[in-house]
Amino acid sequence: MATSLRMVNPEEELRRYNFRIKVAAGIVVLAFTVLFTRFVWLQLVEYDRYHALAENNRITLTPNPPARGIIYDRNGTVLAHNFAAYTLEITPSKAGKLEETINRLAEIVQIDAGDRKRFKKLLAESKNFETLPIKMRLTEEEVARFAVNSFRFPGVEVKARLFRQYPMGEDFAHVIGYIGRINQRDEERIRESGRSANYRGTDHIGKSGVEESYENLLHGITGIAQVETDSAGRAVRVLAQTPPVAGNNVYLHLDAKLQEIATKVFGPYRGALVALDPRNGGVLALVSKPGFDPNLFVDGIDLANWRALNESPDTPLVNRALRGIYPPGSTIKPFMALAGLELGFRKPGDAIADPGYYSLPGSSHRYRDWKKDGHGIVDLKKSVVVSCDTYYYRLANEMGIQKMAGFLSQLGFGHKTGIDMEGELTGLMPTPEWKQKRFKQPWWPGETVIAGIGQGYTLATPLQLAVATMAVANNGKVYQPQLLRGWRDTLTGRIVENPPKVVTELKFDPEHLRIVKEAMVEVTRPGGTAAGAGAGAEYLFAGKTGTAQVIGIKQNERYDEKRIAARHRDHALFIAFAPADDPKIVIAVMVENGGHGSSTAAPIARKVADYWLLGKIPEALKEDAAEEEGENEDTPPPSEPARAGPAAVTAAPTRTTR
Numbered sequence: 001m002a003t004s005l006r007m008v009n010p011e012e013e014l015r016r017y018n019f020r021i022k023v024a025a026g027i028v029v030l031a032f033t034v035l036f037t038r039f040v041w042l043q044l045v046e047y048d049r050y051h052a053l054a055e056n057n058r059i060t061l062t063p064n065p066p067a068r069g070i071i072y073d074r075n076g077t078v079l080a081h082n083f084a085a086y087t088l089e090i091t092p093s094k095a096g097k098l099e100e101t102i103n104r105l106a107e108i109v110q111i112d113a114g115d116r117k118r119f120k121k122l123l124a125e126s127k128n129f130e131t132l133p134i135k136m137r138l139t140e141e142e143v144a145r146f147a148v149n150s151f152r153f154p155g156v157e158v159k160a161r162l163f164r165q166y167p168m169g170e171d172f173a174h175v176i177g178y179i180g181r182i183n184q185r186d187e188e189r190i191r192e193s194g195r196s197a198n199y200r201g202t203d204h205i206g207k208s209g210v211e212e213s214y215e216n217l218l219h220g221i222t223g224i225a226q227v228e229t230d231s232a233g234r235a236v237r238v239l240a241q242t243p244p245v246a247g248n249n250v251y252l253h254l255d256a257k258l259q260e261i262a263t264k265v266f267g268p269y270r271g272a273l274v275a276l277d278p279r280n281g282g283v284l285a286l287v288s289k290p291g292f293d294p295n296l297f298v299d300g301i302d303l304a305n306w307r308a309l310n311e312s313p314d315t316p317l318v319n320r321a322l323r324g325i326y327p328p329g330s331t332i333k334p335f336m337a338l339a340g341l342e343l344g345f346r347k348p349g350d351a352i353a354d355p356g357y358y359s360l361p362g363s364s365h366r367y368r369d370w371k372k373d374g375h376g377i378v379d380l381k382k383s384v385v386v387s388c389d390t391y392y393y394r395l396a397n398e399m400g401i402q403k404m405a406g407f408l409s410q411l412g413f414g415h416k417t418g419i420d421m422e423g424e425l426t427g428l429m430p431t432p433e434w435k436q437k438r439f440k441q442p443w444w445p446g447e448t449v450i451a452g453i454g455q456g457y458t459l460a461t462p463l464q465l466a467v468a469t470m471a472v473a474n475n476g477k478v479y480q481p482q483l484l485r486g487w488r489d490t491l492t493g494r495i496v497e498n499p500p501k502v503v504t505e506l507k508f509d510p511e512h513l514r515i516v517k518e519a520m521v522e523v524t525r526p527g528g529t530a531a532g533a534g535a536g537a538e539y540l541f542a543g544k545t546g547t548a549q550v551i552g553i554k555q556n557e558r559y560d561e562k563r564i565a566a567r568h569r570d571h572a573l574f575i576a577f578a579p580a581d582d583p584k585i586v587i588a589v590m591v592e593n594g595g596h597g598s599s600t601a602a603p604i605a606r607k608v609a610d611y612w613l614l615g616k617i618p619e620a621l622k623e624d625a626a627e628e629e630g631e632n633e634d635t636p637p638p639s640e641p642a643r644a645g646p647a648a649v650t651a652a653p654t655r656t657t658r
Contacts, residue, residue, distance in 0.1 A: 063201030066220025067162055069247030071176060071210060074485060077256040079176050080211065082162040086143050088135040092123060094155030101153065102134060108149055109135055109142045118300045125183050136299050137163070164204070164298050168256065170291035171263045174319040175254065175283075175421070175483065177209020178294035198222050207297065210252065210483055213421050217487050220247035250487040253282030258612055262287045264621055265607045269600070271571075271591040272320035274466040274481075275608060278583045280500035281470075281479025283419070284612065286463075288320040322424045325459040326590055329546030329597070330387045331575045332408070332454035334516050335468060337380055339407040340395050341512040348515050351379040358393035360445055367393050367449055370547075384519035385528045387545060389453050396452025401443060404451065405431045410506055411468040412478070413460055418503065419481040427464050430457035455549060465575050466588035472520075473542075473577035473586055475513055476506035520544055521580050524602075530574065533602030539613055540580035543605065545597030546573035569593040574601035578609045585612050 071080040088109055095101045102119070105111060115135055122132045135142075143158055150156070164179050166172065182190075182205050190199050199205075200222055206212035223244030262273050262285045275285040290312075296305050309317055318324065340346035356374035357366040369375070369389040375382070383391035396404060409415065414429030428434075430451065432443035450456040460468075463481065471478045479500050486497040520542035524534025529545040548571040572594030577583045587605045594600035610616040 062225045064223035064225050064241065064244045065201040065203075066222060066244035067246040068164060068179070068204075069218040069220065069487075069490075070249045071218070072249065072251045073254045073256040073259075074252065075255065076251075079168055079172055079252070079254070079256065080164060080166050083165055084160060085136070085163055086138040086158050087133045087161050088138055088142075088146065089131040089133050089157055089159050090119075091131045091155040091157075096154070098123075101156065105134065105146075105153065105156065108145050109138065111135055114302050117303060122181065122300060125181070131157070131159070133299075166294045168260075169293050169295070171260055171287075172254075172256075173209075173291040173294045174288040174321065175209055175259075175286040176294065177211040177213075178207055178297045179204045179211050180207040180297050181300055204298070208423070209421060210250070214250055214484060214487075217250055218247040220490065221245035246490050248487045248490050251485045252483050253277065253280075253284060253485045254286070254483065255284055255612075258608065259285045259287065261611050261618065261621060262604070262608050263289065263291075265604050265618060266591070269591045269594055270314055270320070271589070271594065271601075272324055272462040273590075273604065273608065274321050274462050274588045275612070276466050276470055276479075276481055276586045278470045278473045278479070278577065278586045281481050282485065282500075283481050283483045284585065285608065286321050286483075288318070288324075290314050290316040292316045319423060320590070320592075321462050322419065322421065323461070324590065325425055325427050325461055326571055326573070327456070327458060327548040328413075328454035328460045328465060329548035329571070329573050330389075330454060331465055331544050331546035331573045331588075331597070332452075332458070333384055333387060333392055334472060334520055334544050334575075335408055335411055336392055336395060336404070336452060337384055337519065338472065338508065338512060338516050339399065339404065340380065341515065342508060343399065343403055343407060345395060345399050346380055348380055348511075351377050351382075352391055352394060354378050354388055354390040356390070358390045358449070360397065360449065365446070367446075381515060381519040381522065384516070384544065385522040387523075387529050392452040393449045396448050397445065399452075401431060401448040401451060404448070405429050408468075410504070411471050412464050413458070413468065415464075417463055417467045417481050418501075419463060420483050424463065425461060427461050428457060428459040454546065462588045462590045465573070465590075466586055469575045469577055469588060470586045471506060472513065472516060473580075473583040475510070476504075476508045478503045478506070517542055517580055520577075524576075529598045530602040532598065533574075533606045537578075537606070537610075539578055539609075541576065541578050541606070541609065542580040543574055543576035543602060545602055546575070547571070547596050548573060550593065570595055572597045572600040574598075574605050576602075576605045576609065578613060585609060 067082055070078060070082070073079055088105070090098070090101065092098060102111065102116065111134060119132060119134045138146075138158065146153075146156075146158055150158075166176060166178065168176075181203055182199070186205050190196055190205075198219070198221060202219070202222065206215040206218065211218065221244060223242045225241035226239040258275065262275065266273070266287070266289050270289050272289070273285060273287040274283070276282065277284055292309055296302075301309075337346075341348070354369060354374035354376060356369045356372050358369075359366055367389070370387065374390065375386050375388045378386070378388045378391050380391075382388065405414070409429050414427055416424050416426050430447075435441055435443050435447075435457070447456050451458050467478060467481060480503050482498060482501070484498045486495055488495055521540055522528050523545065524530045524537065524541045524543050528534070530543050534541045534543070550570055570593070572589075572591040574589045574597045575587070577586045585608075587608055589601040589605050591600045591604070607618045611618075
């Protein structure tokens with residue numbers, strides 16, 4: 001069998017070979033051309049962009065939160081400050097299995113059940129890329145132990161942080177307030193106000209009191225640091241930084257010692273006290289009892305303490321000075337007396353015969369006086385001094401609820417005072433229109449009668465009573481109550497004063513004011529309802545007692561405190577200003593279930609006035625009196641005296657109470 005052989009053409013094979021070489025060479029050249037072009041594009045045209053991206057992988061912009069401003073009283077006593085400590089923090093997005101990580105950390109640093117609960121609560125409220133504290137305030141030994149083992153814990157680091165502290169504790173809890181961790185609602189408010197950039201890296205914000213009201217002054221300006229990091233994301237060095245600007249230090253009208261004394265003389269009672277400087281509206285003391293320890297809230301309050309505070313029948317979280325609304329009782333009588341004179345329903349010499357009760361014309365129902373047999377012949381001044389209910393029943397009925405409400409509203413009843421703190425309630429100055437809207441019922445004459453002695457629907461806060469008293473003490477000039485006295489601007493170092501704000505100047509007849517003031521002075525003298533509290537006063541002490549009914553008593557029954565549960569007993573009230581001839585302090589006291597204003601509330605006010613005007617410390621507190629602190633680095637605004645206060649800038653109840 002013959003085999004056919006294919007003849008090879010060397011020239012054709014060479015041509016094909018050369019063609020393949022040229023194609024391969026062309027592909028190689030094209031590939032290198034593309035690569036070179038891309039290289040040129042990246043190195044020349046896109047250099048800036050990719051250089052920035054590379055730098056961003058190496059350099060992290062870290063926010064540097066500012067130190068919060070310090071809060072001082074008028075004398076430079078620290079009411080809120082910062083201290084540095086180490087915290088152990090976890091970034092959940094980088095830490096892997098959280099429970100396992102925490103368990104391993106617990107072998108190095110003591111982490112108790114409370115730490116775990118707080119961390120879980122924060123985790124539920126936060127974004128997973130945020131760092132969250134698992135352990136606060138590490139000891140130096142704990143910091144060292146973690147540093148040795150830090151390589152084992154990705155996403156866990158030790159941070160140096162500033163913590164807020166309130167050295168005065170409960171005494172200032174309601175007025176100074178506290179800071180707490182920023183939650184979703186806070187984030188929304190920050191975002192809406194356009195301040196998000198200034199809160200980068202900040203975990204806490206003012207939640208109540210001065211801390212909340214003056215957050216903008218206290219927060220400061222956030223700084224930025226350029227930090228070089230390694231491949232694991234750990235900081236290597238700081239390349240550049242814009243330092244943060246600390247918050248402004250603020251100074252209040254409050255006097256720490258006065259607040260301490262006012263709190264302690266309350267004893268075991270619940271209640272509130274407000275002391276104002278009538279010359280500028282400065283809040284000298286604002287007490288709400290019981291209080292709470294604001295330091296519990298700074299790191300996140302634990303469940304046990306929260307339940308104890310939130311479920312307590314004493315409601316320690318309620319600021320009674322601003323949010324406690326109570327019948328003003330007989331403390332309304334000086335204002336009613338002034339209304340009677342100003343509106344022409346009474347003349348100074350007009351008198352009535354008080355048989356111990358009052359009945360509306362055509363009615364047999366008796367509205368009883370607190371004194372069973374009455375006070376005899378009573379004129380306007382005596383009606384205030386002995387707190388005659390019958391006099392004000394009659395006056396209220398003659399005046400009518402509309403005129404009564406119109407006059408008392410001028411003094412602030414039924415309106416917010418405008419104090420520079422959140423949460424104030426309006427109280428209630430009732431009118432027929434209000435009742436119709438609220439209950440769909442008409443207004444009855446008997447409701448006007450009891451409103452004349454500060455009972456029924458009429459409600460006021462202790463702060464409102466203080467402002468109304470200021471109007472009388474100041475001859476009609478009313479200042480807005482203010483906590484803020486001034487602040488030190490961190491950038492300039494300059495003290496900026498917060499000027500007084502006049503709310504209104506009521507044009508009262510000077511003679512009418514003189515009569516009412518004299519009557520209030522007589523209240524604290526022999527024969528007056530607060531004679532005991534005014535005994536031995538070294539200044540003219542003007543005041544008015546009040547007792548506000550908590551539960552109703554049947555018409556034919558008498559009030560017997562011993563037969564009534566403690567929480568159903570009457571509230572005790574007292575309003576005062578002193579010295580009456582040159583007022584430097586206005587005081588309103590409300591003692592819940594305290595019984596009588598003369599025996600419970602008035603003595604508290606007297607002790608507060610004695611300290612403010614004379615420097616007297618109550619005997620029971622002398623052993624606890626601390627020596628005066630040395631001068632602080634920051635001093636209060638220099639334009640006013642340190643202790644004595646700034647210079648002047650220009651269903652119907654059937655039982656009656658006293």
